[in-house]
Amino acid sequence: MSFTLPELPFAADALAPHMSKDTLDLHHGKHHRGYVAKLVDMTKDTPMAKQSVEEIVRATYGKDDQKGIFNNAAQHWNHSFFWQSLTPKKQEVPKALADALSKAFGDVETFKKKFAEAGAGQFGSGWVWLVQGKDGLSIVTTGNADTPIAHNQTPLLVCDVWEHAYYVDYQNRRPDYLKVFVDELANWEHAAELLAK
Ligand code: MN3
Numbered sequence: 001m002s003f004t005l006p007e008l009p010f011a012a013d014a015l016a017p018h019m020s021k022d023t024l025d026l027h028h029g030k031h032h033r034g035y036v037a038k039l040v041d042m043t044k045d046t047p048m049a050k051q052s053v054e055e056i057v058r059a060t061y062g063k064d065d066q067k068g069i070f071n072n073a074a075q076h077w078n079h080s081f082f083w084q085s086l087t088p089k090k091q092e093v094p095k096a097l098a099d100a101l102s103k104a105f106g107d108v109e110t111f112k113k114k115f116a117e118a119g120a121g122q123f124g125s126g127w128v129w130l131v132q133g134k135d136g137l138s139i140v141t142t143g144n145a146d147t148p149i150a151h152n153q154t155p156l157l158v159c160d161v162w163e164h165a166y167y168v169d170y171q172n173r174r175p176d177y178l179k180v181f182v183d184e185l186a187n188w189e190h191a192a193e194l195l196a197k
Contacts, residue, residue, distance in 0.1 A: 003043075003053065005036045006080050014088035018180045023168045028083070031164050035075040042069050053077045054149060061150040074145040078127060082160050087187040097156075097192040104137040115139050116178035119161045128178070130157040132195060156191040 008028055013021040039056075043049045048056050053073050060070035093101065098108050105111040111130075119128035122141040129140050131153040140148060141161075148155045159165075159181045166177035 002049070003036050003039050003076060005033050006083065008083055010086070010088045015086060015185060018169075018184045019086070019166075020169050023166070026168065027160075027164055028079075032076070032079040035072045035079065039069070039072040039076055042072060053080075057147060057150055071145040074147045074150070077149065078145065078147050078158065079160070081155060082127075082158050084190050085157050085159065085187050086185050087189070090184050091186070091188045093188040094192040097188060097195055100137055100195060111139075112182040115159075116175065116182050119159055119178045119181075120175040122161050125162040128159050128161055129153075129155050130191065131155050154194070156194045157186060157188075159186075 005028075008024065012024045012028070015024065039053075040049075043056070048059075048069065051059070053076055056069065056073040057077055060066035060073065063070070093108050101108050101111040105114060115128060115130065118139045118141050122128060122143070124143065126141055126143040126146070129142065129148055131138055131140050131148045132155075133153045137156070140153065142148065159178060161174060161178070166174060170177040
C-alpha cells in the first residue's frame with residue numbers, strides 16, 4: 001500500500017461558482033497533497049507503509065505518541081471522502097435516502113438545516129458528517145482530523161469546515177458555505193449508494 005493523492009472526481013472548475021477552482025487548487029493540490037506527503041514520510045520503512053489508511057487511522061487513534069501519523073492519515077481519508085461527497089451537477093435526494101433521512105430527522109429539509117447548523121456550530125477546524133450507526137442515521141461533528149471511522153460509525157456524507165475549505169469563496173461566512181453545500185454541492189447519490197451497502 002502506498003499513499004497517493006486521489007484525482008478529483010470532477011474538473012477543478014466544475015463546482016464554480018459554489019466552490020471555485022482557486023479553492024480546489026489550494027485545498028486538493030496543496031492541503032490534501034501535503035497530508036499525503038507527510039503520511040508517506042512518517043510511515044516509510046515502518047510496517048504501516050504497507051497498511052491501508054483505514055487500518056492506520058484505527059490503530060493510531062488516541063495514542064499520544066502517534067498523533068502526527070493519526071492526523072495525516074485521518075486527514076487523507078477525510079479529504080478523499082469529501083471529494084466523493086461533492087457533485088458538479090445538483091442532485092435530488094434518492095428516495096431510499098430521503099426516506100431514511102425523514103425517519104431520522106422528520107424530513108429532508110429539516111435534515112439539511114440541522115446539518116448546516118451543526119457544521120456552523122463546530123468550534124474551530126473540523127468536519128460535519130452524516131453517519132450510519134447501529135441506531136440509524138445521525139449528524140456528528142468532529143474536530144481537527146478526527147473522523148467517524150475511528151469511532152465505528154459509517155460516514156455517508158461529509159462537509160469540510162476547516163477555513164481552508166471556504167475562506168477564499170466565502171471569507172468568514174461559514175453558514176453561507178454550508179447552505180450552498182446542502183443545497184447545491186452534496187452528492188446525495190453517493191451517500192445513497194453507501195446507505196444501500
Ligand atoms: Mn480540508
